[in-house]
Amino acid sequence: MSTKKGLDSQTILNAAAELAEEKGLENVSLLQVAEKLGVKSPSLYNHLSGLQELSSGIAKLAIDRLEDAVRSAAVGRSKEDALMAVASAYRKFAKENPELYKAILRFPDYDDSSVQEAGHAVVRILYRVMEPYRYSKEETIHFVRGFRSALHGFVSLEEAGFFQSTEADVDKSYERLVSRLIATLNTEEDA
Amino acid sequence: MSTKKGLDSQTILNAAAELAEEKGLENVSLLQVAEKLGVKSPSLYNHLSGLQELSSGIAKLAIDRLEDAVRSAAVGRSKEDALMAVASAYRKFAKENPELYKAILRFPDYDDSSVQEAGHAVVRILYRVMEPYRYSKEETIHFVRGFRSALHGFVSLEEAGFFQSTEADVDKSYERLVSRLIATLNTEEDA
DNA sequence: ATTGACAAACTAATGTAATTAGTTTAATAT
DNA sequence: ATATTAAACTAATTACATTAGTTTGTCAAT
Numbered sequence: 001m002s003t004k005k006g007l008d009s010q011t012i013l014n015a016a017a018e019l020a021e022e023k024g025l026e027n028v029s030l031l032q033v034a035e036k037l038g039v040k041s042p043s044l045y046n047h048l049s050g051l052q053e054l055s056s057g058i059a060k061l062a063i064d065r066l067e068d069a070v071r072s073a074a075v076g077r078s079k080e081d082a083l084m085a086v087a088s089a090y091r092k093f094a095k096e097n098p099e100l101y102k103a104i105l106r107f108p109d110y111d112d113s114s115v116q117e118a119g120h121a122v123v124r125i126l127y128r129v130m131e132p133y134r135y136s137k138e139e140t141i142h143f144v145r146g147f148r149s150a151l152h153g154f155v156s157l158e159e160a161g162f163f164q165s166t167e168a169d170v171d172k173s174y175e176r177l178v179s180r181l182i183a184t185l186n187t188e189e190d191a
Numbered sequence: 192m193s194t195k196k197g198l199d200s201q202t203i204l205n206a207a208a209e210l211a212e213e214k215g216l217e218n219v220s221l222l223q224v225a226e227k228l229g230v231k232s233p234s235l236y237n238h239l240s241g242l243q244e245l246s247s248g249i250a251k252l253a254i255d256r257l258e259d260a261v262r263s264a265a266v267g268r269s270k271e272d273a274l275m276a277v278a279s280a281y282r283k284f285a286k287e288n289p290e291l292y293k294a295i296l297r298f299p300d301y302d303d304s305s306v307q308e309a310g311h312a313v314v315r316i317l318y319r320v321m322e323p324y325r326y327s328k329e330e331t332i333h334f335v336r337g338f339r340s341a342l343h344g345f346v347s348l349e350e351a352g353f354f355q356s357t358e359a360d361v362d363k364s365y366e367r368l369v370s371r372l373i374a375t376l377n378t379e380e381d382a
Numbered sequence: 383a384t385t386g387a388c389a390a391a392c393t394a395a396t397g398t399a400a401t402t403a404g405t406t407t408a409a410t411a412t
Numbered sequence: 413a414t415a416t417t418a419a420a421c422t423a424a425t426t427a428c429a430t431t432a433g434t435t436t437g438t439c440a441a442t
Contacts (some may be wrong), residue, residue, distance in 0.1 A: 005391085030428075030429065031428060039391075040393085041429080042391090042392075042429090042430075042431080043391055043392070045430080046389075046390050047390090051428090105347075119353065123353070137358055137359075138359045141356055141358060141364070142363065142364045142367045142368075143367075145345070145353075145359075145364040145368070146341070146367060148344070148348065149341055149344035151344070152348060153341055153343040153344020153345070153347065154340035154344065156340075156347065157339065162310060162311075162339075167332060168328075168333055168336070173332070173337060177337035177340060180337065180371070180372060180375040181371060181372075184375065196419090220399065222398080222399060230420075232399085232400080233400095233420090233421075233422085234419070234421070237418070242399090242401090
């Protein structure tokens with residue numbers, strides 16, 4: 001009765017994500033994951049092709065969850081309001097799931113196309129939010145790239161432990177950054 | 192005559208950095224570095240405490256070089272001009288030294304304080320550049336955090352392979368982002 | 383019910399890497 | 413010359429990923 005547990009790749013990925021949040025992303029190994037599942041590590045190969053796939057699977061899972069959070073934040077809001085909400089949700093996700101957010105950061109390594117594709121999800125939400133502004137496609141892309149860069153950059157640096165100075169509140173810095181970028185949307189003259 | 196090569200930690204780090212640029216950061220191992228230096232890997236332990244120290248050493252070396260590039264760009268310029276130059280130099284460094292830039296990205300992991308400290312160097316240059324604006328300390332910190340976040344975020348995402356769309360030029364997106372942020376400096380009302 | 387195929391677990395083995403312990407040896411300082 | 417010491421070495425241990433080959437439940441068809 002003990003053999004043949006009902007493993008599948010989803011179960012494995014969830015265990016890996018849990019392990020990441022518990023012990024840190026760098027301690028996620030096939031051995032540890034297998035142990036957590038009461039299985040020997042070679043058994044995992046029945047469900048995935050190896051460590052690479054596990055890593056990119058975690059990244060994909062993380063991006064999916066981030067996307068959910070961001071989409072929920074955007075829904076029912078528009079323009080400035082929506083952008084602010086997206087920015088808050090983005091940072092909140094990163095703070096609440098630091099190890100998963102790191103997994104997103106690392107995914108450049110694995111060029112798994114499904115991961116790449118998932119990475120675009122957040123951007124797609126931003127495109128939708130930008131529609132009411134009626135900018136050109138090109139102009140929208142420029143803004144979205146910049147906006148996403150700002151969110152990602154701030155959140156990464158914060159997580160990395162910069163922003164230690166007590167002379168300025170970090171929440172406020174973020175709010176300022178986002179506001180600055182949004183402010184430039186009304187004063188566009190060009191393109 | 193063959194034993195007793197004049198190794199030291201600097202030599203090792205330079206070899207590691209070279210190896211990173213040649214074979215990719217993920218292939219930097221003590222074994223490979225030792226091999227490149229004509230030495231057995233345990234010998235490296237005479238000069239550094241292990242892989243962690245090697246990794247954080249590479250990160251520190253990378254940050255130092257980035258700092259040099261940024262400082263050179265800023266010197267002799269002021270205000271908008273200096274900020275634009277810093278932004279260009281920052282991205283240029285990342286493009287020309289992708290593996291080293293990745294090393295900087297990864298450093299959150301090792302909480303080596305000397306690495307943390309080096310990370311502040313870039314920020315210190317920005318503080319200097321901001322002086323002529325005569326903002327309050329707090330306001331300056333807010334702006335610098337945002338500005339640095341934008342540079343870092345853009346460069347990371349670009350390196351990670353986002354920004355594939357051919358409908359908008361990536362150089363221009365960057366230039367726009369930087370300009371936007373600089374533009375908000377003149378229109379400050381508060382604090 | 384029996385059996386045959388398949389999937390999913392297993393064990394055993396290999397290769398790579400980091401790391402530690404303990405040894406040898408060359409350079410240097412007395 | 414010799415003693416000290418730093419810097420190399422060899423040997424061994426551990427952790428992990430991965431592969432090959434084997435066993436064993438499960439399930440579908442007779």
